Amino acid sequence: MDDNILTLDGIEKSHARTKVLRGITLKIPRGQFVLLMGASGSGKTTLLRIVAGLERPDSGSVALRSVVVDNPAGKVFVPPERRGLGMVFQDYALWPHLTCLENITAAIPSRSLFKARSERMERARSLVRDVSLEGLEERYPAQLSGGQQQRVGLARALAARPDLLLLDEPLSGLDVEIRGRMRDNIRQLVRKTSCSALFVTHDPVDVWRLADRVLMLEEGRIIQDATPDTLYGCPRSPRIARLTGAEGAFTVTLQKRDMQWGFESVTGFQPVTPVGLITEGPARAYIRPEGVRQINEGYVARRIDMTFEAGRWRVLWHLPQLGWSLHSLEPEIPPEQTCLAFDARHLFVYPV
Numbered sequence: 276m277d278d279n280i281l282t283l284d285g286i287e288k289s290h291a292r293t294k295v296l297r298g299i300t301l302k303i304p305r306g307q308f309v310l311l312m313g314a315s316g317s318g319k320t321t322l323l324r325i326v327a328g329l330e331r332p333d334s335g336s337v338a339l340r341s342v343v344v345d346n347p348a349g350k351v352f353v354p355p356e357r358r359g360l361g362m363v364f365q366d367y368a369l370w371p372h373l374t375c376l377e378n379i380t381a382a383i384p385s386r387s388l389f390k391a392r393s394e395r396m397e398r399a400r401s402l403v404r405d406v407s408l409e410g411l412e413e414r415y416p417a418q419l420s421g422g423q424q425q426r427v428g429l430a431r432a433l434a435a436r437p438d439l440l441l442l443d444e445p446l447s448g449l450d451v452e453i454r455g456r457m458r459d460n461i462r463q464l465v466r467k468t469s470c471s472a473l474f475v476t477h478d479p480v481d482v483w484r485l486a487d488r489v490l491m492l493e494e495g496r497i498i499q500d501a502t503p504d505t506l507y508g509c510p511r512s513p514r515i516a517r518l519t520g521a522e523g524a525f526t527v528t529l530q531k532r533d534m535q536w537g538f539e540s541v542t543g544f545q546p547v548t549p550v551g552l553i554t555e556g557p558a559r560a561y562i563r564p565e566g567v568r569q570i571n572e573g574y575v576a577r578r579i580d581m582t583f584e585a586g587r588w589r590v591l592w593h594l595p596q597l598g599w600s601l602h603s604l605e606p607e608i609p610p611e612q613t614c615l616a617f618d619a620r621h622l623f624v625y626p627v
């Protein structure tokens with residue numbers, strides 16, 4: 276028996292004759308916080324629902340703790356309530372007629388670890404503390420804010436001590452401050468309970484604050500499965516480049532010279548970071564603001580706007596030679612006109 280909490284093997288799924296998932300294979304070990312990202316409609320919720328048992332794949336298999344729970348070919352199907360998972364979906368699905376504490380207590384399995392009523396109450400109170408809801412135990416969901424309801428939802432999901440937590444955009448719709456606090460809270464709770472998490476999100480901040488690992492879904496396939504630092508250093512698609520802060524795109528003619536990929540620019544041969552399959556010829560280039568610097572000779576740039584952000588100036592430049600605009604980050608207000616050059620570590624190119 277291996278230490279993987281979740282194993283997916285060749286999951287295929289179509290909705291209304293459209294292929295949504297095309298052979299998803301992955302393993303999630305114990306204790307890992309995994310983000311599932313991708314464009315709207317890329318199949319993230321569908322994959323989560325298949326893991327939960329709320330939907331069935333057309334083919335492939337789902338195993339939890341090395342036990343197959345869904346395999347259409349082998350006619351195996353374990354229903355959601357017997358999969359031992361915690362789930363937090365966008366609409367927290369709380370019981371409206373039960374108080375905060377009762378909602379949590381109701382989620383503690385009766386034939387479980389906590390047999391006596393007093394033990395169950397103690398478990399519920401400890402969950403209330405974990406999600407910082409002390410003082411709100413007797414309130415009904417309608418008397419709680421969105422963020423508070425969300426915390427009740429999280430406590431409920433953790434009630435049965437699951438070793439895998441499925442979260443579908445649980446932070447969307449919360450205000451920025453609560454979202455920040457809940458994000459830290461979720462990560463700490465998951466670490467404390469040593470469970471694994473599969474977390475669907477659109478928010479790039481989650482990559483840096485939550486993830487041990489990120490899965491990027493595009494056109495039904497996982498096109499990148501990487502740690503946040505690898506995702507940043509080597510984004511496999513324009514969408515991932517944008518997610519990690521790159522802006523684009525301008526067209527270049529890619530060449531390979533002395534084993535180095537790059538393109539001819541006003542500053543000479545401009546090296547780039549090659550990602551994925553690239554070939555010589557036209558390509559689209561993306562650059563991050565942290566890879567744009569002022570230099571004596573480079574692309575002429577005219578300042579067209581700037582905003583102050585976290586101790587630095589975020590400056591918008593227009594580069595007439597490229598017919599393109601981009602941002603740089605500056606410690607001080609730069610001149611209205613300057614020259615700019617690009618750092619290859621933040622410059623990525625993709626086939627047109």
Ligand SMILES: Nc1ncnc2c1ncn2[C@@H]1O[C@H](COP(=O)(O)OP(=O)(O)OP(=O)(O)O)[C@@H](O)[C@H]1O
Pocket residue numbers: 290291295313314315316317318319320321322
């Ligand atoms: N029950 C259904 N019947 C028909 N089509 C469906 C059904 N559920 C989902 N789809 C379609 O399957 C595709 C994937 O949907 P899914 O909800 O998994 O995407 P998603 O990546 O979670 O999107 P979002 O980020 O917008 O929530 C979409 O094109 C969607 O319209």
